[in-house]
Amino acid sequence: MFIQTNLPTINDMDNLYNDLAKVYEAMYHSFIDYQEEYDFYSTILKKYNKKSILEIGSGTGNLAGHLVQNGFDYTGLDLSQAMVDLAKSKVSAGKFVQGDMRYFKSEKPVESILVPSRTINHLLTGEDINTTFSCFHHNLQQGGILCFDFIDAGEFMPLIWGGKKVMHEAVFEDTYYCRESIWTPTLEHGMDFNWTSFYFKKENEQLINIGEDSTQVRTFTVQEMEIFLKVHHFTVKEITARTSYAFPTYVVVAERD
Ligand SMILES: C[S@@+](CC[C@H](N)C(=O)[O-])C[C@H]1O[C@@H](n2cnc3c(N)ncnc32)[C@H](O)[C@@H]1O
Structure with missing residues (x-):
């Protein structure tokens, strides 16, 4: 198709x-x-x-x-x-x-x-x-x-204007995951921001870093x-x-x- x-x-x-x-x-x-x-x-x-x-x-x-x-x-x-x-x-x-x-x-x-x-x-x-x-x-x-x-953009950009860190948690098939995100306005193309994130998984009561991402997002x-x-x-x-x-x-x- x-x-x-x-x-x-x-x-x-x-x-x-x-x-x-x-x-x-x-x-x-x-x-x-x-x-x-x-x-x-x-x-x-x-x-x-x-x-x-x-x-x-x-x-x-x-x-x-x-x-x-x-x-x-x-x-x-x-x-x-x-x-x-x-x-x-x-x-x-x-x-x-x-x-x-x-x-x-x-x-x-x-x-x-x-x-x-x-x-x-x-x-x-x-x-x-x-x-x-x-x-x-x-x-x-x-x-x-x-x-x-x-x-x-009208609501989100003022919220993150000076940079913002947020944590998101998830549980999937009995495993705990979390992600720390850092949102930083970049204003390169319009109302855009950088989203850097660090991903963790819990194993034996320890948080293990399982990956990172850095991307641009435009609002x-x-x-x-x-x-x-x-x-x-x-x-x-x-x-x-x-x-x-x-x-x-x-x-x-x-x-x-
Ligand atoms: C936030 S995720 C949403 C995925 C899914 N709709 C959901 O709700 O779980 C955005 C998706 O858009 C895809 N994507 C990003 N840029 C794209 C593009 N230029 N063309 C097609 N898909 C794209 C990504 O690979 C990703 O799977």
Whole structure:
């Protein structure tokens, strides 16, 4: 269904989605209630009468499992082959492909594109944002629905302005994990920040360092997103505030003109 491209990745240092993919899988079950994610997004998809979905940034397939089980015609696309492989091993009835949201090409236009879990915030440059929204437009049917969430710059950037350290804990299959994150505003491309994180696992009552990651993340204002959507020929239908584990976000639903 998809024509593959082999273009450079956005964040070469996104260790979390590559070497640490299994750690992601272990920890994010504690951070995100995927049943609740399913209830939230499936309500939107049903409201706009969309039964076939392309999920961008499908990760380890946690939302995919619910969508497939509930009869949606589902395809997941993710930049990381490690994430795609994990998703395929968990959701055998799902279709998963490796690809880049900036450059993928579906053979046939799709009914809906869903980009949850703040995946849009991995887009850093103006060129990356423009390419991605053009790509979404190109791959959606006329009247198709684009639904995504993004970290709200207006709330989040003041919170981390002088730099902020946070700890997140998780338990998976009786093993304790934690992550120390350091968020530092960088303002290189817009309202972006550096996210450096250290991952630990408890073994014999000792915390063992199991990996590190350092990446750039760009936050957006609602007004910026409205402009990007308008110039790429989308009509905004809904913008809703929603808190998603560590982040204040907005969820956008837009229709392709
Ligand atoms: C925060 S994770 C969300 C994963 C999953 N949706 C979940 O809720 O667990 C973001 C995902 O986006 C993927 N990603 C990052 N940049 C991408 C790009 N340019 N194109 C496609 N996927 C990308 C990452 O590999 C990662 O799996």
